[in-house]
Amino acid sequence: MNEFDVVVIGGGPGGYAAGIRAAQLGLSVALVEREALGGTCLNWGCIPTKSLLHSAELYTQMCSASDFGIEAKSVGFDLSKIVQKSRQAADQLSQGIAQLMKKNKIQVFTGDASIVSVGQVQVNDQVLVTDSIVIATGAEQKSLGPIAIDGQQIWGAREAMTPAALPARLLIVGAGAIGVEFASFYQALGSAVTLLEVAPNILPAEDTDISALAAEALAQRGINVQVGQGLQALTSLADCVEATIAGETIQFDAAILSVGVAARVQGLGLEALGVTMDRGFIVVDERQQTSIAGIYAIGDVAGAPCLAHKATHEAMIAAETIAGHAVQGLQRDRIPGCTYSFPQIASIGLREQDAGDRAVRVGRFPLYANGKAVVSGHTEGMIKTIFDAETGALLGAHLIGDSVTELIQGFAVAIGLETTEHELLETIFPHPTVSEAMQESVMLAFDRPLHL
Amino acid sequence: MTEGMVSEWFIADGAKVKKGEMLYALETEKVNLDVDAEMDGFVKHTVEAGVMLAPGDVVGYIFAFDEPIPADFAGVASPAAAVVAAPKAAAPAAAVSAMPEPVTADSGDGRLKSSPAARRLASELGVALAGLAGSGPGGRIVEADVQQATLQPGFSAGAVSQANVEMKINASPLARRLATERGIDLSQIKGSGPQGRIVQADLDQAPLASGRAAPAQAGPTAGSSVPVRGMRKTIAQRMHQSLQTSAQLSMDMTAQMDDAVRLRGQLLKEWDGEARPTYTDLVIKAVAKALVQHPMMNSRFDDTEITLLREINMGLAVSVPEGLLVPVIRGVHELSLKQIAQESARLAAAARAGTLGLDDYAGGTFTISALGMFGVNSFTPIINQPQTGILGVNQLFDGLSWEGDKPIKTKQMNLSLTWDHRSVDGAPAAEFLASVVEFLSEPYRLLL
Numbered sequence: 001m002n003e004f005d006v007v008v009i010g011g012g013p014g015g016y017a018a019g020i021r022a023a024q025l026g027l028s029v030a031l032v033e034r035e036a037l038g039g040t041c042l043n044w045g046c047i048p049t050k051s052l053l054h055s056a057e058l059y060t061q062m063c064s065a066s067d068f069g070i071e072a073k074s075v076g077f078d079l080s081k082i083v084q085k086s087r088q089a090a091d092q093l094s095q096g097i098a099q100l101m102k103k104n105k106i107q108v109f110t111g112d113a114s115i116v117s118v119g120q121v122q123v124n125d126q127v128l129v130t131d132s133i134v135i136a137t138g139a140e141q142k143s144l145g146p147i148a149i150d151g152q153q154i155w156g157a158r159e160a161m162t163p164a165a166l167p168a169r170l171l172i173v174g175a176g177a178i179g180v181e182f183a184s185f186y187q188a189l190g191s192a193v194t195l196l197e198v199a200p201n202i203l204p205a206e207d208t209d210i211s212a213l214a215a216e217a218l219a220q221r222g223i224n225v226q227v228g229q230g231l232q233a234l235t236s237l238a239d240c241v242e243a244t245i246a247g248e249t250i251q252f253d254a255a256i257l258s259v260g261v262a263a264r265v266q267g268l269g270l271e272a273l274g275v276t277m278d279r280g281f282i283v284v285d286e287r288q289q290t291s292i293a294g295i296y297a298i299g300d301v302a303g304a305p306c307l308a309h310k311a312t313h314e315a316m317i318a319a320e321t322i323a324g325h326a327v328q329g330l331q332r333d334r335i336p337g338c339t340y341s342f343p344q345i346a347s348i349g350l351r352e353q354d355a356g357d358r359a360v361r362v363g364r365f366p367l368y369a370n371g372k373a374v375v376s377g378h379t380e381g382m383i384k385t386i387f388d389a390e391t392g393a394l395l396g397a398h399l400i401g402d403s404v405t406e407l408i409q410g411f412a413v414a415i416g417l418e419t420t421e422h423e424l425l426e427t428i429f430p431h432p433t434v435s436e437a438m439q440e441s442v443m444l445a446f447d448r449p450l451h452l
Numbered sequence: 453m454t455e456g457m458v459s460e461w462f463i464a465d466g467a468k469v470k471k472g473e474m475l476y477a478l479e480t481e482k483v484n485l486d487v488d489a490e491m492d493g494f495v496k497h498t499v500e501a502g503v504m505l506a507p508g509d510v511v512g513y514i515f516a517f518d519e520p521i522p523a524d525f526a527g528v529a530s531p532a533a534a535v536v537a538a539p540k541a542a543a544p545a546a547a548v549s550a551m552p553e554p555v556t557a558d559s560g561d562g563r564l565k566s567s568p569a570a571r572r573l574a575s576e577l578g579v580a581l582a583g584l585a586g587s588g589p590g591g592r593i594v595e596a597d598v599q600q601a602t603l604q605p606g607f608s609a610g611a612v613s614q615a616n617v618e619m620k621i622n623a624s625p626l627a628r629r630l631a632t633e634r635g636i637d638l639s640q641i642k643g644s645g646p647q648g649r650i651v652q653a654d655l656d657q658a659p660l661a662s663g664r665a666a667p668a669q670a671g672p673t674a675g676s677s678v679p680v681r682g683m684r685k686t687i688a689q690r691m692h693q694s695l696q697t698s699a700q701l702s703m704d705m706t707a708q709m710d711d712a713v714r715l716r717g718q719l720l721k722e723w724d725g726e727a728r729p730t731y732t733d734l735v736i737k738a739v740a741k742a743l744v745q746h747p748m749m750n751s752r753f754d755d756t757e758i759t760l761l762r763e764i765n766m767g768l769a770v771s772v773p774e775g776l777l778v779p780v781i782r783g784v785h786e787l788s789l790k791q792i793a794q795e796s797a798r799l800a801a802a803a804r805a806g807t808l809g810l811d812d813y814a815g816g817t818f819t820i821s822a823l824g825m826f827g828v829n830s831f832t833p834i835i836n837q838p839q840t841g842i843l844g845v846n847q848l849f850d851g852l853s854w855e856g857d858k859p860i861k862t863k864q865m866n867l868s869l870t871w872d873h874r875s876v877d878g879a880p881a882a883e884f885l886a887s888v889v890e891f892l893s894e895p896y897r898l899l900l
Contacts, residue, residue: 328644391626391629391630391633391652393626393652417625418624418625418626418651418652419625419626420625420626422625422629423625426592
């Protein structure tokens, strides 16, 4: 019998997490995935790109090993092996998800799903009967108007993370997190990278201080950063692309389009059901329920920010709601974001440019004043904290620098607990660590810096 | 006693002390005491004079002459060294130690500082964090303080009760800070965070939270501000609590005082300085005798039963520059008027000199408050909980009484009784007050 308490459509970090949590709460779960378990994140996003970036970072470090007294001769790389390594990581983790499905007795169906009616999901020629449906189909890359990803010289993210050869001249259109990460990767391996952003800043979702520092850091590495510039035309030729930027036509060996994503809802049958949508994304309430009772949506398909950890958190909310537990809705100002560029960027909460009339105290601590950063040679970057001037509540934290993606969780916990400066100043941060700079930033915000 | 400090060390840090020698002066919101050394040895201070402390805090150690003195006292539980701690008071302290905010862990801006682990343990063990001395940074209460508290004999139900409720509140640091700033009672708020944790959003919806501008305006305006601490804090809390927890009402009755005035004049002459009876002393004696006749007025109400008390201990409100003290004349029904006059004089002097002992506060069963010297003719005193009545003594004035159709000038005094209607109704209360008035009108009975 194909009857389940919950049917989850999509096996990414939203879908599989929803399945596991629902199973933990005693519900019978089916999960439908048409491609590979783990979704975009695991197969074509977060994970393989981190592998690529790790290789590129290692290469960069080996090239500068002599700074630390290490002699490394004839340092080189094999692009195909770098890509292969990233695919191995993705495959390994995807298999891990399959194991988790088995362990939690979640029945996995392979194929395209469509919602026939409330409580009925069709997969291939089978109909799954269920009380609750969780849509976790994610998002896919947008094309840029008439310019389409052709897989030859015009790449999307998939092509960009499986290059056969290193493009000597690379154009990256869109300087969001994905574009900036690819820029860092290809620049590190030797491509001449032009990074194009139509907004006035790269990383437009970040605090403007961070965007400016990031642009500076990328330019210093040799990336041609062009902001406030739209792409007027992009034409694929025999062995190159021709781009028109600010009236000028320039040739590149390849172009990567990273101009955002659109919800993946085609074929689900949402229109027939009358599920409310907004700008292509499914509208949900604070318990992740759509406009139709019994149908939930989580992750990218339910709207920005399109981040795996946001999807996973929404998965918990949806699964617990379905199991009848009281839940707290997603708090959007508490979702951290990470960009694994060189240098890294991590942030959470209020941006200073959004403070408006609100009185805030801001601390900006440069990493060059941190002992551990000096030792490792990663003195580039800054930790910025923003507090409510009246209440002392930590409102936001914006970090740029080596390995800051591993630091942001400290501020995420602090904001989650509604910490004031008092608790952060009372906490003892270990020495010598880069994390000390987090506390220094708080000290600065309250006019009592120690090392500055 | 809820807070106190060493106001002066008489024996310097590291110096020798002999058993019985004066060691330090303890100052609390109510008393100043000189504390004697309990053994011979070397004195080591762990707190400086002037630092606020909670009951049970260690102020220093006496090490026997042959005992090694450790370099660091932080971890010294020291069974060997005599612990010189701020003493816990007996009966009166138990009554006031349930104050919801401990001074030792109060950061001055009103935030109660405690670690999450300490709060959890305190909640599990039913220990009130309020009232604990915090040994963490900045007086923050840490887990070890909670564990220590459970070992202290003074931590009985009384100390835990009310304050415990306060500390069981699960609220974020920000919510606690905002509640303090905005004057919001966290115990009245339902938390929407994980496990019912009170978060900022909950405060924004609290009725009082709307007045965000109010505290800003009420803040640093002209003049200075008076910190609510020590005696002021105790008075504020106890008076407010009294009005909130009992059914108080007041009535006045006029006593004819001509004979009392004459009697007092005679006694002043007769006792010739041995004792100087005041009108208040006459009232004390009259009330003591009336309480014997009306035992319900000398009782304690506690929801399930009214305890009629055998002893009559008369509290005597004494005004001092810092506020108000209520020393107690114990066993007042067994004392002669002369003894009462002597004892009340002693207590009043000690109160003003700040030399009252802890025992001088203990066990009051009824209270007398005199405002007559300020020309007051009537007022509504507030009951000193958990007592049932308090009598306000007003000024002596020239009144009229009638002999047939003829008005005569007489000495009169109004007595203002506040009593607790939960235990005593209007008629019996009036009968009690009439008895007091009668004793004063026929004052020879006060000498019997």
